[in-house]
Amino acid sequence: MRKHHKDAAPHGAGQIVELLVATGVITTQQLLYAQRVHGKLQSTKTLIDVLQELEYIRREDVVRTLRENSLSIRIGDLLVELGYLKQSELLTALNLQKEGGTPRKMLGDIIVEKGFIEERRLTEVLSFQLGFPMAELEFRKLDRKLFAKAPFEVFRDELFVPYAVDDEGATLVAFANPLEKYSRLSAEKIFGRNVKPAIATRTAILSAIAAAQKTAGDDAVVPDETTVVGMINKLLDDAMTMGASDIHIEPLRDRLRIRLRHDGVMMPHMELSLDLAPQLSSRIKVMAQADIAEKRRHQDGRIIYESRLHGFNLDMRVSVYITIFGEKIVLRLLNKKEAILEVSQIGMAPRMLKQFMEDALDTPSGVMIITGPTGSGKTSTLYGCVSHLNNINTSIITAEDPVEYVIEGVAQCSINQKIGVTFDETLRHMVRQDPDVIVLGEIRDNFSAETAIQAALTGHKVLTTFHTEDSIGGLLRLMNMQIESFLISSTVVCVVAQRLLRLVCNDCAEPYIPAPAEYGRMGMSAKDLAGANFRAGRGCTNCRFTGFKGRSAVFELLILNEPVKEAILQNRSSAEIRRLSMETSGLVTLFEDGLVKAANGLISLQEVLRDLPRIGSPRPLMELRRLLGY
Known part of the structure; x- marks a missing residue:
């Protein structure tokens, strides 16, 4: 962390900006100049946006500063200052909160319900504000033995999920709201005092609980041909539903990352265990009539996938590219349903x-x-x-x-x-x-x-x-x-x-x-x-x-x-x-x-x-x- 300076931010700059000055990320002179520029703008840019455009700070500087310093600020004000929420939207959400019945709804829930901010983005901001790590439950294979320690109703009511045990023997638990006292007490009662809290979206927590409950009576799931077929079919159906043009299946050092290109921009879709990479690769090669035994050379192929969900065939070009971590596969989707443009x-x-x-x-x-x-x-x-x-x-x-x-x-x-x-x-x-x-x-x-x-x-x-x-x-x-x-x-x-x-x-x-x-x-x-x-x-x-x-x-x-x-x-x-x-x-x-x-x-x-x-x-x-x- 940078050494604190004696500079003081001008009044009204915002709590995050004041913290950036206090920690020496920017100087008072830089802030004063940015405020003058901001005052002349007729756009809705925030002061933090202006500081970034002037190249005084990067977004990573804001993230790091929020993580390293405990900042007592209301979630609504934090969202406005970071540019995720407008002041008018915050006032609307606060009015809805006042008009609500009992029990009183949390401001974050109202903001998400009204579509002012995406749930995941809200969780990321909360993670910065509260100092808790983000738990990517969608990309993890959860330990079912942890779920066996309490009824599923407890996890669902208190909105938390145990997702791993670290090297020190602590249970890692993802909460929708890590500051909720009763949820923390319930988790400690089940897993002991050695609980390390993290934060995840409400949707991800409920989905993880539902998935764990669905497989509760089964033996440990070992990916076989049937499950791999199902995973690939769902991936293709998801890509068609989103209107994606390409699917990228990329082996990394510690995981298998899947991204979709939508409207020309790469977007994260999911991450899987690296152990699944050979089976997914083999299945796609079989569909593309490529050589499944060849793992040292680049290959091409073509797949015609009959989608029962969408009711038409999907034509795909397949490219298998050899990388240092394994075979990267890119599927170019050629949607047969789309008519040729005049x-x-x-x-x-x-x-x-x-x-x-x-x-x-x-x-x-x-x-x-x-x-x-x-x-x-x-x-x-x-x-x-x-x-x-x-x-x-x-x-x-x-x-x-x-x-x-x-x-x-x-x-x-x-x-x-x-x-x-x-x-x-x-x-x-x-x-x-x-x-x-x-x-x-x-x-x-x-x-x-x-x-x-x-x-x-x-x-x-x-x-x-x-x-x-x-x-x-x-x-x-x-x-x-x-x-x-x-x-x-x-x-x-x-x-x-x-x-x-x-x-x-x-x-x-x-x-x-x-x-x-x-x-x-x-x-x-x-x-x-x-x-x-x-x-x-x-x-x-x-x-x-x-x-x-x-x-x-x-x-x-x-x-x-x-x-x-x-x-x-x-x-x-x-x-x-x-x-x-x-x-x-x-x-x-x-x-x-x-x-x-x-x-x-x-x-x-x-x-x-x-x-x-x-x-x-x-x-x-x-x-x-x-x-x-x-």
């Missing part, structure tokens, strides 16, 4: 969509490239374009690795290296099939790039994807693949760059006023953003307290008109090509498109600043809305 539904602005349809998608030949990093929605856009072009008079053929969505009337080929159906071999045979439209899942090397260019030269329309940061980067990468400039300018008709950003949850969205630092990062003034309606999600039960629900694509459309083609032939710089595109074809950059969507309240400004590349200063909002047709 081109008009992918999220393009009205004027950009019209230009894309007329100048690129409906042209008879040429290469159309969709670019962006992994997980940016390229495949969804590609399939939407294929679906638009698919009709009785058009022959469409694809080479994909693997086929993700089946489209009626399209000849789709799934690459399979094991049986010799390689990408190179497939490309050689595609042009002999008399296609009108050729779809390449991805340009991955010089051969596939040259094949796409040659097919376009012979009058075919080619749709493909690429991994680059923006639209100009797609052209530069083709040049780096030794494709001649005159071939690029004569065959490529457009490059679409895109990203996926999370949508603000409509159920808990509230107006958001950018901070001065954010104006600086955008390179814009308040005048440039006149008419903007920024929003941010507060967090509610419908968005799992993240403030986000669903995702939307942000686009950059580069149409190769005559000035741009001429610039490519002359090997002009990327900055020059971008400037020409803005002036002659109305190019709107990824950052600008994201900024307009944020100004319309669809996505948060923080997502735009964090995830989109910014090159130069954006144009004023009014001009961007005109260019995009809003």
Whole structure:
């Protein structure tokens, strides 16, 4: 712990901030400056948020200080000062508590019931305030012998769970409220005075009691094929219910961690004993038709899972990766139930969509490239374009690795290296099939790039994807693949760059006023953003307290008109090509498109600043809305 200073925090700074000054984490001068900045803000940021933005403190400093120092502060005031709760919400909860009957409800229970804060977050804050460790009951295999020492009704009524015995012989007990006198006395009466209290959510405690009661009469459960099958089926069903796109099963030094990617963000799901890793791995390999005996090499596979809970099949790509702690398995979920999006539904602005349809998608030949990093929605856009072009008079053929969505009337080929159906071999045979439209899942090397260019030269329309940061980067990468400039300018008709950003949850969205630092990062003034309606999600039960629900694509459309083609032939710089595109074809950059969507309240400004590349200063909002047709 840091040595205490004699500095005194100004009155009204808040008990946590006063403690940060007293323990020497920040100085009085830093606090005074942060208070001046905070006073000028029109947003709802807390003083602690401002101190973090000024880089005077980190969130870890607050956590450590709260843990190391006993702070007598009411839970409501603590939540407000840390920014988890608004002052208005606290007043509402306090009024509800006063109006309640007997026995009087705890303030924490009211805050959770009203959806002001997630139960787990409240428990974490209580852990900091009270100094008790968090007990992750969901991730533990509980000792049933401890439950045998008292009736289950006692554990349920007093809301505590014994979950382990430490090396010193003390019983570790998780309480919903470790300060509840009668609960502590009941635990000591059952397990003796040597009880070490921890804290857990009420939901986790009741679930642990129910699970222990369910298996009370059974022998010790040893995971076998049946239980592993059940665990995997439940994991897949849970992922489908959440709308996850990926499942990550990761062996760590002391446990097996399972995380789900939801709306592009990794979220913890559960943790299991490391002893289960080989059985889970073997079961998934059997489902994916991989080699269960091979544990030293990376493997790939595919699973078709029939979900009884959801009533449809789930298609998954499986990747097994060898790490120092075992096999990490990632399952990419390809939901067959989700319909392929129409081109008009992918999220393009009205004027950009019209230009894309007329100048690129409906042209008879040429290469159309969709670019962006992994997980940016390229495949969804590609399939939407294929679906638009698919009709009785058009022959469409694809080479994909693997086929993700089946489209009626399209000849789709799934690459399979094991049986010799390689990408190179497939490309050689595609042009002999008399296609009108050729779809390449991805340009991955010089051969596939040259094949796409040659097919376009012979009058075919080619749709493909690429991994680059923006639209100009797609052209530069083709040049780096030794494709001649005159071939690029004569065959490529457009490059679409895109990203996926999370949508603000409509159920808990509230107006958001950018901070001065954010104006600086955008390179814009308040005048440039006149008419903007920024929003941010507060967090509610419908968005799992993240403030986000669903995702939307942000686009950059580069149409190769005559000035741009001429610039490519002359090997002009990327900055020059971008400037020409803005002036002659109305190019709107990824950052600008994201900024307009944020100004319309669809996505948060923080997502735009964090995830989109910014090159130069954006144009004023009014001009961007005109260019995009809003």
